[in-house]
Amino acid sequence: MVLAMLVNSSKDGIAKLLAENYTPLSILLIQFIATSIVLGPIVIKKYGLISVIPRNPIAQLIRASFVTAGVGLYYWAINFINIADATAMIFIAPIIVTALSPWILGEPLGIRRTIAVIIGFIGVLIILRPTMDGDRIGYFIALGSGIFLGAFYIANRKLSDSTPVLSSAFYTSFFGLIYLIPFLPLYWVKPDLSDATIFLGFTSLATLGQVLMVAAFSFAPANIIAPFQYSQMIGATLISYFLFGALPDQWGWVGISIVVGAGIYIALREAKIKD
Numbered sequence: 001m002v003l004a005m006l007v008n009s010s011k012d013g014i015a016k017l018l019a020e021n022y023t024p025l026s027i028l029l030i031q032f033i034a035t036s037i038v039l040g041p042i043v044i045k046k047y048g049l050i051s052v053i054p055r056n057p058i059a060q061l062i063r064a065s066f067v068t069a070g071v072g073l074y075y076w077a078i079n080f081i082n083i084a085d086a087t088a089m090i091f092i093a094p095i096i097v098t099a100l101s102p103w104i105l106g107e108p109l110g111i112r113r114t115i116a117v118i119i120g121f122i123g124v125l126i127i128l129r130p131t132m133d134g135d136r137i138g139y140f141i142a143l144g145s146g147i148f149l150g151a152f153y154i155a156n157r158k159l160s161d162s163t164p165v166l167s168s169a170f171y172t173s174f175f176g177l178i179y180l181i182p183f184l185p186l187y188w189v190k191p192d193l194s195d196a197t198i199f200l201g202f203t204s205l206a207t208l209g210q211v212l213m214v215a216a217f218s219f220a221p222a223n224i225i226a227p228f229q230y231s232q233m234i235g236a237t238l239i240s241y242f243l244f245g246a247l248p249d250q251w252g253w254v255g256i257s258i259v260v261g262a263g264i265y266i267a268l269r270e271a272k273i274k275d
Helices: 002-018 022-049 057-077 081-089 092-104 112-130 132-161 165-187 193-219 222-244 250-274
Strands: none
Touching: 002 022, 002 081, 002 193, 002 222, 022 057, 022 193, 057 081, 057 132, 057 165, 081 092, 081 112, 081 132, 081 222, 081 250, 092 112, 092 132, 092 250, 112 250, 165 193, 222 250
């Protein structure tokens, strides 16, 4: 999972470079195509041809809509803010899952996790420091990304008992294509041949990151793996610095520390309860 997060951070760095000439949805479409092409044959070989048709297509479509919106908004956000700040904002996702779990997942919240959720939201406010000025739009877009990714994580939990992890990863990209292709004329920017190497690196990293995440969940339970997702903050910070010379400011670091700390506490608390 740590390696997957570092790979994803590198992929996001390339996405930020591509965002100078391509729309966020163009980048996301290419990512979904590459992931579907790689994972499709693997799923068929492992589970048979019938496995490409999900048992619950409506639920899979809803789940894919969340991740399409979440990642699309993330790629849009990094047009405005550095990757480290955008990554910190999407870490609100597991906090949202915890906050909504009593009503959607039927999981008790408890006083400790309630406090952690509140502290997490305070951390987000510190990062945002909302002034409603135009230069803050990237943070609000990233916050929207985190909300949709939180909904995606909730959908993952709902479907985890009925769908293998590998199949879920394939359905995510494949159904994402179903959403994006009808609107192709509205956002598509034809890739330039000179950018072929960059796109190859981007799609390779995107697919590798997805496969590594799938592998991580196949070796250990989700409640053990979850805290390691926060290692993405390390990769995002390094990529922001080395590629773009950008780092969060002093208050940004304070907010990031609070959000990541609250998220890790929630993940470890859930692991302790389940064990």
